[in-house]
Amino acid sequence: MIVLGVGLLATCTLIGVYLGDLLGIALGVKANVGGVGIAMILLIAARVWLDRRGRLSKGVKFGVEFWAGMYIPIVVAMAAQQNVVAALTGGPIVIIAAVGSLVLCFGAVAILSRFGGRSALGPEAAHAGSVIEGEADDIAAAPVGHNTARREG
Amino acid sequence: MLHDIWHGIEHVFIEQSLVAAFAVVGGLILVSNLAAKRLTNGRVHGSAIAIVLGLVLAYFGGLYTGGKKGVADIPALAGIGLMGGAMLRDFAIVATAFEVDVIEARRAGLLGVLALALGTILPFIVGTLTAVAFGYHDAVSITTIGAGAITYIVGPVTGAAIGADSTVMALSIATGVTKAVMVMVGTPLVAKLIGLDNPRSAMAYGGLMGTVSGVAGGLAATDPKLVPYGALTATFHTGIGCLVGPSIFFLTVRALVG
Numbered sequence: 518m519i520v521l522g523v524g525l526l527a528t529c530t531l532i533g534v535y536l537g538d539l540l541g542i543a544l545g546v547k548a549n550v551g552g553v554g555i556a557m558i559l560l561i562a563a564r565v566w567l568d569r570r571g572r573l574s575k576g577v578k579f580g581v582e583f584w585a586g587m588y589i590p591i592v593v594a595m596a597a598q599q600n601v602v603a604a605l606t607g608g609p610i611v612i613i614a615a616v617g618s619l620v621l622c623f624g625a626v627a628i629l630s631r632f633g634g635r636s637a638l639g640p641e642a643a644h645a646g647s648v649i650e651g652e653a654d655d656i657a658a659a660p661v662g663h664n665t666a667r668r669e670g
Numbered sequence: 671m672l673h674d675i676w677h678g679i680e681h682v683f684i685e686q687s688l689v690a691a692f693a694v695v696g697g698l699i700l701v702s703n704l705a706a707k708r709l710t711n712g713r714v715h716g717s718a719i720a721i722v723l724g725l726v727l728a729y730f731g732g733l734y735t736g737g738k739k740g741v742a743d744i745p746a747l748a749g750i751g752l753m754g755g756a757m758l759r760d761f762a763i764v765a766t767a768f769e770v771d772v773i774e775a776r777r778a779g780l781l782g783v784l785a786l787a788l789g790t791i792l793p794f795i796v797g798t799l800t801a802v803a804f805g806y807h808d809a810v811s812i813t814t815i816g817a818g819a820i821t822y823i824v825g826p827v828t829g830a831a832i833g834a835d836s837t838v839m840a841l842s843i844a845t846g847v848t849k850a851v852m853v854m855v856g857t858p859l860v861a862k863l864i865g866l867d868n869p870r871s872a873m874a875y876g877g878l879m880g881t882v883s884g885v886a887g888g889l890a891a892t893d894p895k896l897v898p899y900g901a902l903t904a905t906f907h908t909g910i911g912c913l914v915g916p917s918i919f920f921l922t923v924r925a926l927v928g
Contacts, residue, residue: 541909547830548827549908550906550913560768589894590695591762593698599724600739601847610815614815614849618797622878625874626878629784649898
């Protein structure tokens with residue numbers, strides 16, 4: 518069922534954000550610490566667990582992947598509500614601090630990604646790309662789970 | 671008569687705000703995909719154009735309303751605020767994790783931690799040096815502006831904790847917002863140059879750039895399959911910044927400038 522996928526996603530998000538809040542309180546920070554990241558890890562764990570038990574149905578997958586496919590439109594909506602006026606009228610100190618840290622961090626990405634070595638992306642990653650890009654055909658046609666030997670009963 | 675029709679449409683848009691946002695963003699992406707295909711021959715990603723278009727609209731929306739939330743301050747487009755707000759953004763980001771290659775993510779774990787450390791320290795140093803260069807001499811202002819260079823949330827959280835005044839806070843937020851906007855626009859331009867084409871470099875990128883909105887937009891415009899890897903590290907960035915900004919960073923700056 519599709520709603521089970523959406524419900525799973527929502528539950529993981531709520532638990533993750535809650536744990537992120539707790540982590541923030543524990544560290545004495547007025548912010549959520551890694552809530553979304555924790556939620557992502559929970560969802561990955563849930564996928565692996567369901568897959569192993571042969572419970573990762575097409576409906577559940579679709580419920581989650583629909584929202585992954587809505588990611589880019591949501592990001593576009595997010596871009597449309599940024600305070601761009603403030604960004605462009607902030608003056609030299611704002612521009613210099615932002616550009617300076619940007620250039621330095623891009624440079625650091627270049628160095629770190631060289632250190633890390635390149636990793637190859639398999640066909641699964643191509644599927645991931647098309648899901649997040651919002652290609653619906655691919656979602657419907659995708660094989661259900663990685664574990665083809667499904668347990669019955 | 672024409673005015674009545676317009677009024678009716680506006681009424682529907684206000685009443686059906688989220689549905690209207692889906693329609694508007696859908697139209698925006700349709701136009702962007704066409705532009706990417708026809709005008710750039712597919713060289714530029716459709717989503718990159720859509721994001722830039724969104725930012726341009728946000729600029730004019732901000733000029734028109736004088737508000738802080740781009741087009742979302744226009745009543746008929748308020749649904750954009752809900753659709754692109756933190757709640758649905760985080761929900762969609764978590765959903766992308768469903769597509770993560772667990773082995774890759776685990777292998778890049780240490781790299782992600784290193785990136786997070788650098789991504790907090792480097793922008794802070796640049797921000798503080800800029801503040802000093804522009805004549806700020808007190809530890810509170812210098813730290814607040816430096817923290818703004820980390821992300822636009824770390825800036826005000828740090829500033830509030832150490833008691834910065836409101837003009838410095840505004841400057842700090844503006845620095846973070848500018849950085850986020852630049853990350854969104856700049857990432858697809860430099861992606862090849864910095865080797866941003868695999869999960870490992872995406873995790874390094876997420877930790878270094880930090881700002882969740884910047885990373886979310888930048889990776890969407892570059893290569894959608896890298897989104898979950900970048901988001902995984904970026905999500906820890908703001909929390910870490912809020913942790914060290916008002917504590918270690920502030921104490922260090924105060925020790926240096928007296």
